[in-house]
Amino acid sequence: DQQVKQNxxxxxxxxxxxxxxNCDYTNSMFDxxxxxxxYPAEGPTFLIxxxxxxxxxxxxxxTVFLNKSAKHLSLHIVPSQPGDSAVYFCAATGFGNEKLxxxxxxxxxxxx
Amino acid sequence: KAGVTQTPRYLIKTRGQQVTLxxxxxxxxxxxxxxxxxxxxxxxxxxxYFSETQRNKGNFPxxxxxxxxxxSRSEMNVSTLELGDSALYLCASSLxxxxxxxxxxxxxxxxxxx
Numbered sequence: 001d002q003q004v005k006q007n008x009x010x011x012x013x014x015x016x017x018x019x020x021x022n023c024d025y026t027n028s029m030f031d032x033x034x035x036x037x038x039y040p041a042e043g044p045t046f047l048i049x050x051x052x053x054x055x056x057x058x059x060x061x062x063t064v065f066l067n068k069s070a071k072h073l074s075l076h077i078v079p080s081q082p083g084d085s086a087v088y089f090c091a092a093t094g095f096g097n098e099k100l101x102x103x104x105x106x107x108x109x110x111x112x
Numbered sequence: 113k114a115g116v117t118q119t120p121r122y123l124i125k126t127r128g129q130q131v132t133l134x135x136x137x138x139x140x141x142x143x144x145x146x147x148x149x150x151x152x153x154x155x156x157x158x159x160x161y162f163s164e165t166q167r168n169k170g171n172f173p174x175x176x177x178x179x180x181x182x183x184s185r186s187e188m189n190v191s192t193l194e195l196g197d198s199a200l201y202l203c204a205s206s207l208x209x210x211x212x213x214x215x216x217x218x219x220x221x222x223x224x225x226x
Contacts, residue, residue: 034214043116043202043217044155089155098143098206099168100215102155 006103023090116218137205
């Protein structure tokens with residue numbers, strides 16, 4: 001039972017344009033969501049997070065949006081840069097729980 | 113501040129053997145979690161340790177075990193290795209904010225079972 005889903009295995013975006021990565025979840029107990037970026041042969045690197053009490057969180061070029069009623073979140077990267085090419089994982093957890101439930105990842109390729 | 117370190121980085125074993133992987137968390141971090149990454153299943157939670165106690169456990173067989181030492185360093189052990197155990201094993205540490213704070217990952221140990 002995949003509680004966190006990333007339905008797009010891959011995404012290609014032109015450099016300078018906006019990249020939008022999507023994530024859906026099914027577990028209503030999740031109340032904290034994170035995005036990680038992963039390069040080959042490295043561990044995931046934390047990008048940005050959002051608590052369920054918010055609907056938007058912004059950090060530089062990265063913005064995460066949360067739609068609780070739809071159980072959907074998205075990561076926007078503006079403008080996209082070649083160094084953003086990586087696999088992006090969405091993760092979710094419940095309050096007081098260190099266990100992260102990950103999506104299967106989306107491979108983002110930025111085309112110069 | 114040094115990041116999460118994992119040793120060894122690569123390991124090759126044969127079926128039936130056992131293996132021990134090591135993780136040193138970021139200084140001051142008391143929670144250590146382990147994840148398995150495979151192409152088919154993605155990143156899956158194995159277990160979490162805090163103050164030398166297993167606090168959370170994923171859906172893995174008893175062949176997978178772990179422990180944490182008083183200095184927060186952690187080890188995980190896999191006994192009677194199977195071909196399907198070939199994966200990237202990732203360790204993550206956190207401050208234990210009890211609010212779903214971010215976890216910092218190490219580079220992983222790539223285990224190949226032949």
